Amino acid sequence: MITDAREIPAGTQLRADLCIVGAGAAGITLALALEESGLDVIVLESGGEAPEPETQQLYAGTVANADLHPPPDNYRVRRFGGSTTLWGGRCMPLDALDFEAREYVAHSGWPVAFADVLRYYPQANALCEAGEFAYTAEGAFAAPLRPMIGGFASDVFSTHTLERFSCPTDFGQRYRARLAKGRVRVLQHANLCRLPMLAGTTRRVGAAQVRVVGGATFEVAARAYVLATGGLEVPRLLLNNPGPSGRGLGNAHDVVGRYYMSHLAGTIGTMDLAAAQSVWHGYEVSEEGIYCRRRLALRPEQQAALRASNFIARLHHPRIPDAGHGNGILSALYLARRIVPYEYAKRLYDGTPEGYAGSTLAHLKNVVADAPNTARFLSHWLRRRTLAARKFPSVIVRPANLRFSLDFHAEQEPNPASRVTLGSETDAFGQRRIHVDWRYTQQDVATVSRALAALAHEVERAGVGRFTYDPAQVEAEMTRYGAYGGHHIGTARMGHDARTSVVDADCRLHEADNVYVAGAAVFPTSGQANPTLTIVALALRLAGHLKGAANLGALPVPTENHSEPA
Numbered sequence: 001m002i003t004d005a006r007e008i009p010a011g012t013q014l015r016a017d018l019c020i021v022g023a024g025a026a027g028i029t030l031a032l033a034l035e036e037s038g039l040d041v042i043v044l045e046s047g048g049e050a051p052e053p054e055t056q057q058l059y060a061g062t063v064a065n066a067d068l069h070p071p072p073d074n075y076r077v078r079r080f081g082g083s084t085t086l087w088g089g090r091c092m093p094l095d096a097l098d099f100e101a102r103e104y105v106a107h108s109g110w111p112v113a114f115a116d117v118l119r120y121y122p123q124a125n126a127l128c129e130a131g132e133f134a135y136t137a138e139g140a141f142a143a144p145l146r147p148m149i150g151g152f153a154s155d156v157f158s159t160h161t162l163e164r165f166s167c168p169t170d171f172g173q174r175y176r177a178r179l180a181k182g183r184v185r186v187l188q189h190a191n192l193c194r195l196p197m198l199a200g201t202t203r204r205v206g207a208a209q210v211r212v213v214g215g216a217t218f219e220v221a222a223r224a225y226v227l228a229t230g231g232l233e234v235p236r237l238l239l240n241n242p243g244p245s246g247r248g249l250g251n252a253h254d255v256v257g258r259y260y261m262s263h264l265a266g267t268i269g270t271m272d273l274a275a276a277q278s279v280w281h282g283y284e285v286s287e288e289g290i291y292c293r294r295r296l297a298l299r300p301e302q303q304a305a306l307r308a309s310n311f312i313a314r315l316h317h318p319r320i321p322d323a324g325h326g327n328g329i330l331s332a333l334y335l336a337r338r339i340v341p342y343e344y345a346k347r348l349y350d351g352t353p354e355g356y357a358g359s360t361l362a363h364l365k366n367v368v369a370d371a372p373n374t375a376r377f378l379s380h381w382l383r384r385r386t387l388a389a390r391k392f393p394s395v396i397v398r399p400a401n402l403r404f405s406l407d408f409h410a411e412q413e414p415n416p417a418s419r420v421t422l423g424s425e426t427d428a429f430g431q432r433r434i435h436v437d438w439r440y441t442q443q444d445v446a447t448v449s450r451a452l453a454a455l456a457h458e459v460e461r462a463g464v465g466r467f468t469y470d471p472a473q474v475e476a477e478m479t480r481y482g483a484y485g486g487h488h489i490g491t492a493r494m495g496h497d498a499r500t501s502v503v504d505a506d507c508r509l510h511e512a513d514n515v516y517v518a519g520a521a522v523f524p525t526s527g528q529a530n531p532t533l534t535i536v537a538l539a540l541r542l543a544g545h546l547k548g549a550a551n552l553g554a555l556p557v558p559t560e561n562h563s564e565p566a
Contacts, residue, residue, distance in 0.1 A: 002180045004048075005190035010216035016042040016185070017552045019208060019222035021192045021237070024082020025532055026518040026539040027228035028171040029127060031184045033543035039552060041183075042220055044190040044210060047079030049172070054213055054428075055079070058191070059233070062423045064437035068482040072434055075486035076230055080188055081172020083230065083486050084532070089168025089393060091130040091533040092161075093121050095310060097300040098411070098527035104307040105443065107259065107414035110524050111496050111505040117537050124536035129174070130164040131290035137162060140286055148294045148315075150277030154458045157296045161312075165283075165291040165393045166532075189213065193429050195225065195241045195249055195515070198558050202244040203513045206558040211429050223552045226542070228518040231260070231488025235420045235521070236434045238492065238502075243511060250492070250509040253499045257420035259490040260436070261526045262483035264410040264444055267316055268452065269469025271404040276464040281315035281404065282396045291393050297528070298451050309411035309443065310528035311451040316407035317397040323362030328370025329377045329397055331363035406467065410451065410478075411526050412489075413443040420491050438483045449474045487531055492521040506545050507538070518542055 008014075018034070020027050023045035031043050047055045056079075061072035076083045094117070101109030122133040134140035137160045148159040179186055187210075194209035207221035227234050235257035243249030248256050273279050283291045298311040318325035320334050367374055384392035423435035449471060456467040495501025498510035507522050509515045518539045520531040546552060 022228035029539035061434035089166035120537040224514040261489040266477040273465040328374035331366035
């Protein structure tokens with residue numbers, strides 16, 4: 001059932017076996033997976049069905065360098081469905097190598113094996129509405145596909161792995177009816193503020209304090225809690241609660257908020273494929289109607305040989321703000337940049353507030369000169385994107401001269417100096433806001449540099465064209481847009497050692513027997529993959545643990561007074 005916390009009288013104490021905090025991809029997945037478990041489950045969601053500025057403002061915070069990280073209230077949404085209300089739908093699993101400790105990637109290695117997560121990916125794919133779990137061209141398509149780059153064969157880069165695209169599925173909208181009819185209790189407009197330790201113990205959290213914006217305070221007393229609030233809000237919640245150490249819940253060793261990763265992403269160079277037998281850089285549609293796209297992927301054995309982290313690249317259209325491309329479609333996008341959502345508009349400004357000076361007239365000329373092509377594109381976009389339930393994923397423009405730019409997406413090395421801490425400002429509830437200091441390492445620069453150099457060599461060796469770029473600009477290009485979008489990873493990482501991790505292999509806090517974390521915050525490494533599919537897979541894995549080995553029914557519901565003031 002779904003109810004509004006604003007209707008709960010002040011001073012009420014609700015009781016449950018499990019309290020899930022956050023109704024985004026992880027929280028909703030957990031709720032769905034536990035529907036028939038027999039557990040009494042409450043889900044606390046800060047927002048409601050629609051955007052609410054006062055609630056969204058609770059995400060505000062500060063950043064150490066505005067050029068390297070967007071404001072903390074961008075790229076994430078504090079409402080039912082969480083950030084799945086704005087994601088692009090790109091789905092792909094992590095690779096087996098991502099789980100291994102690699103001596104050339106500091107702090108790498110997961111405490112669980114790839115096989116432990118792999119078993120949950122098919123169900124995660126279904127929940128994300130991305131079709132079957134088939135992420136190679138051979139596995140997803142019965143007939144051979146046209147080559148991505150005709151004549152390109154390489155032992156260094158593959159071209160057969162896929163990205164699959166969700167609708168994109170808004171988990172709140174898609175699964176609302178199911179949750180409304182089910183036995184899981186979803187409380188909207190419920191903000192978790194305090195997780196005090198239970199009186200007489202240093203290993204268990206007692207009844208949680210929950211507040212409503214401008215309204216009442218009540219409690220939820222649960223046997224266990226799962227924080228599923230995203231990679232930035234999880235450390236904020238933990239650090240705003242003293243825990244047994246007084247340094248933050250789960251933070252006795254000052255690890256909460258450290259190792260903050262995103263992905264290294266950018267657009268660089270010119271890929272001239274005029275010598276290739278053929279080029280296809282667009283989408284294929286599977287028999288189930290799922291959009292799929294291939295990419296250039298650095299093979300696992302070559303990552304080790306190059307001492308590079310995971311790396312993929314896609315053929316991309318010319319840089320949009322530069323009207324010199326002469327393309328009416330790209331110019332129309334540039335001219336519409338002020339009505340494009342923030343997360344996409346950043347790339348239309350090319351790193352400056354207005355892009356290329358004096359370019360508006362040149363872009364208008366492109367639109368007029370290329371009017372028939374632009375009109376066809378707009379018609380396609382209206383039918384296949386704006387009005388379609390399953391949306392065409394992105395702008396695909398084929399340059400007439402087959403000169404592309406290269407869009408890359410790479411793994412970021414875990415770095416303890418890259419971190420989320422508490423700032424001095426407070427929100428409407430008196431909770432300290434976050435301060436984000438995202439940093440990258442020389443290994444990150446080396447990964448992109450070595451992968452690009454290897455790709456340039458392979459393209460020329462295969463005789464399909466040339467990839468040219470300025471090696472001296474790699475670092476600038478990979479940080480042009482700063483930390484990549486909504487990929488907030490690693491701030492409550494899992495591991496065996498409490499001195500270097502926050503949760504164990506079952507996603508339970510090392511320091512508390514009844515508090516778990518779900519989401520990308522627990523990833524020890526980021527891999528090359530967008531995180532949503534793995535977030536859902538790990539939430540399914542955690543649900544299995546909570547139903548079985550955790551044996552929540554054996555834990556008493558807290559009724560004693562707190563050892564800390566509420």
